[in-house]
Amino acid sequence: MKIWVIAEKKDGELRRVSKELAAKAASLGDLVVLEVTGERVSGAAAATALAERAQADPPDLILTGATPSGRDVAARLAAKLKRAYLSECTDLAIAGSSIEATRAMYAGKVRARVRAALPAVASVRPNAFPLAEGAAEPRITAVPAGPTPGLTFVRFEPTASGGGRVSLSEARVIVSGGRGLKGPEAWEAVEALADVLGAALGASRAVTDAGWRPNEEQVGQTGKTVTPDLYIALGISGAIQHLAGMTSSKVIVAVNKDPDADIFKVADYGVVGDVFEFLPAFTEAVKHVKAGA
Amino acid sequence: MRFLICVKQVPDSTTRVKVAPDGTSVVTEGVTWSVSPYDEYAIELALEHKDSAADTVVSVISVGGPRTKDALRQALAMGCDDATLITGDGADALGPLGIANALKSAVDDLKPDLVLCGKQASDDDQGFVGPALAEVLGWPHVAVVTKFTPSTSGTEIWKETEGGHEVWKASGPAVLTVQKSAKDPRYPSLPGIMKAKKKEIPERSVAGVDDPVKIEIVKLEPPPARGGGKILKDGDTKAHAALLAKLLRDEAKVL
Numbered sequence: 224m225k226i227w228v229i230a231e232k233k234d235g236e237l238r239r240v241s242k243e244l245a246a247k248a249a250s251l252g253d254l255v256v257l258e259v260t261g262e263r264v265s266g267a268a269a270a271t272a273l274a275e276r277a278q279a280d281p282p283d284l285i286l287t288g289a290t291p292s293g294r295d296v297a298a299r300l301a302a303k304l305k306r307a308y309l310s311e312c313t314d315l316a317i318a319g320s321s322i323e324a325t326r327a328m329y330a331g332k333v334r335a336r337v338r339a340a341l342p343a344v345a346s347v348r349p350n351a352f353p354l355a356e357g358a359a360e361p362r363i364t365a366v367p368a369g370p371t372p373g374l375t376f377v378r379f380e381p382t383a384s385g386g387g388r389v390s391l392s393e394a395r396v397i398v399s400g401g402r403g404l405k406g407p408e409a410w411e412a413v414e415a416l417a418d419v420l421g422a423a424l425g426a427s428r429a430v431t432d433a434g435w436r437p438n439e440e441q442v443g444q445t446g447k448t449v450t451p452d453l454y455i456a457l458g459i460s461g462a463i464q465h466l467a468g469m470t471s472s473k474v475i476v477a478v479n480k481d482p483d484a485d486i487f488k489v490a491d492y493g494v495v496g497d498v499f500e501f502l503p504a505f506t507e508a509v510k511h512v513k514a515g516a
Numbered sequence: 517m518r519f520l521i522c523v524k525q526v527p528d529s530t531t532r533v534k535v536a537p538d539g540t541s542v543v544t545e546g547v548t549w550s551v552s553p554y555d556e557y558a559i560e561l562a563l564e565h566k567d568s569a570a571d572t573v574v575s576v577i578s579v580g581g582p583r584t585k586d587a588l589r590q591a592l593a594m595g596c597d598d599a600t601l602i603t604g605d606g607a608d609a610l611g612p613l614g615i616a617n618a619l620k621s622a623v624d625d626l627k628p629d630l631v632l633c634g635k636q637a638s639d640d641d642q643g644f645v646g647p648a649l650a651e652v653l654g655w656p657h658v659a660v661v662t663k664f665t666p667s668t669s670g671t672e673i674w675k676e677t678e679g680g681h682e683v684w685k686a687s688g689p690a691v692l693t694v695q696k697s698a699k700d701p702r703y704p705s706l707p708g709i710m711k712a713k714k715k716e717i718p719e720r721s722v723a724g725v726d727d728p729v730k731i732e733i734v735k736l737e738p739p740p741a742r743g744g745g746k747i748l749k750d751g752d753t754k755a756h757a758a759l760l761a762k763l764l765r766d767e768a769k770v771l
């Protein structure tokens with residue numbers, strides 16, 4: 224069983240999800256870690272480079288992280304190879320000449336076990352597989368990619384508030400704010416908490432629609448699906464479309480002044496109270512417990 | 517300019533999806549069907565161009581059984597100009613590459629300048645058909661698009677990435693897979709609904725479409741039940757905050 228992991232780097236470092244996949248793949252078969260290299264490579268160009276290599280030396284299974292670019296490359300590559308693509312898997316197993324995967328369907332409202340014939344391509348969510356502390360870095364082989372016919376990169380437009388934080392899809396801790404925070408000013412306190420926790424920022428659609436926070440922070444059916452160890456929902460009511468994106472989190476904390484808010488139905492811990500009173504007190508308390516108090 | 521938008525009919529986003537007794541499908545009885553949310557955003561982006569450039573033609577197309585016509589009428593009622601249904605025996609059971617191949621044959625005839633898909637359909641959550649359609653067409657694609665601006669020299673396309681947008685330029689036709697964008701999809705207007713009712717929806721057949729890949733559903737289940745959590749109420753929020761921090765460290769072990 225030959226398994227390719229298409230690795231991704233961020234700021235020069237191998238992404239955690241790539242390491243998780245390499246560890247998992249090594250337990251399933253013979254691991255080859257590849258990285259597509261080149262300046263601003265499109266999904267199509269990356270797929271072309273990888274498909275050429277696959278034709279010369281066919282793998283049984285190709286894995287990418289379920290990151291925006293991992294999903295992009297995986298889908299196009301699977302189409303090029305005329306193979307199944309299973310997107311955003313949370314578990315994988317080889318069953319004879321097939322792959323079986325667990326993945327969410329219906330915007331997270333249903334959990335599915337799906338099967339496809341090998342060879343196949345799958346993208347896997349961050350945090351799906353454990354990563355042993357101090358695991359050796361896998362050896363990476365570069366696969367250079369060329370330009371894309373008919374498509375050129377023009378420029379990068381950074382989001383005003385984007386920089387510095389861990390990405391939402393890979394975060395272990397997410398602090399997410401809703402309309403209960405009343406306005407963009409409240410994020411000063413939200414960010415203070417996120418800083419203490421090393422967390423990524425999330426938001427409900429009410430917040431991104433109002434323009435308080437950028438779209439890319441939205442969690443839910445028409446935003447990101449997230450699977451952190453800890454998801455803290457502040458002033459979020461728990462609409463079905465929001466829940467779709469975050470109920471696979473390991474631990475959910477909800478803070479809401481309405482004791483009947485739906486978010487409490489999925490929460491492992493909750494505080495019924497005013498979020499503005501809660502936030503500074505909780506930030507201080509987290510500092511304390513982290514310092515061992 | 518002609519835009520072609522590929523739309524899929526899925527259960528409305530407010531549906532509480534239930535697994536059917538067979539364990540491999542969902543209950544369809546009582547479900548309200550709708551155009552998949554990201555496809556609605558794609559329609560909105562195209563209609564915004566039509567609002568400012570009147571010679572724009574916005575076409576929609578869908579692969580599916582007879583019920584799929586309702587999704588196409590919804591798109592027409594929003595303001596799309598024409599709709600095509602690709603249907604016939606097995607249309608509902610086509611795999612992702614079969615759908616892409618069926619769409620390709622229509623693209624070859626309709627000759628749009630740009631094809632828009634949703635980032636992913638909200639039933640299978642795959643995000644496969646858009647890039648697959650680009651592949652069988654031999655076109656470039658850009659995924660997770662929030663904005664595009666066509667001009668005579670090509671189309672500028674905004675792709676959402678971590679920390680910002682990559683702006684790409686397509687010199688010719690391309691497939692874009694659309695992310696939630698700045699403006700919410702418009703609602704069908706009353707005159708729009710009346711007009712959509714009367715529109716002819718031409719059909720094409722799925723017969724003979726190459727469908728090389730099957731993804732089999734072994735089992736569906738509701739997500740693991742949650743709740744029964746520790747809810748701290750009645751009392752001092754500050755004290756609750758301090759207790760919560762301790763619980764997260766000592767009990768949940770996530771700090």
Ligand SMILES: Cc1cc2nc3c(=O)[nH]c(=O)nc-3n(C[C@H](O)[C@H](O)[C@H](O)COP(=O)(O)OP(=O)(O)OC[C@H]3O[C@@H](n4cnc5c(N)ncnc54)[C@H](O)[C@@H]3O)c2cc1C
Pocket residue numbers: 400401402403404426427428429430441442443444445446447457458459460461462463464465468478479480481484496497498499529553
């Ligand atoms: C097709 C479609 C797709 C959608 N996709 C998404 C999506 O991806 N993500 C998403 O989030 N939504 C989505 N929605 C919208 C969703 O239905 C809800 O409207 C949205 O999630 C509500 O956001 P909210 O919880 O922040 O606001 P609200 O529902 O207004 O809730 C605010 C909460 O704050 C609480 N509150 C108020 N003041 C305080 C205070 N001082 N202290 C503590 N608590 C307070 C209130 O009790 C209330 O529960 C979608 C809707 C549709 C139709």
Ligand SMILES: Nc1ncnc2c1ncn2[C@@H]1O[C@H](COP(=O)(O)O)[C@@H](O)[C@H]1O
Pocket residue numbers: 521522523524525552554555577578579580612615632633634635636637638640641642643644645646
């Ligand atoms: N049956 C279909 N008919 C038309 N377009 C479809 C169909 N299935 C998928 N698509 C398009 O492909 C996108 C991605 O679908 P999926 O790969 O199923 O997640 C959808 O948002 C639609 O734009």
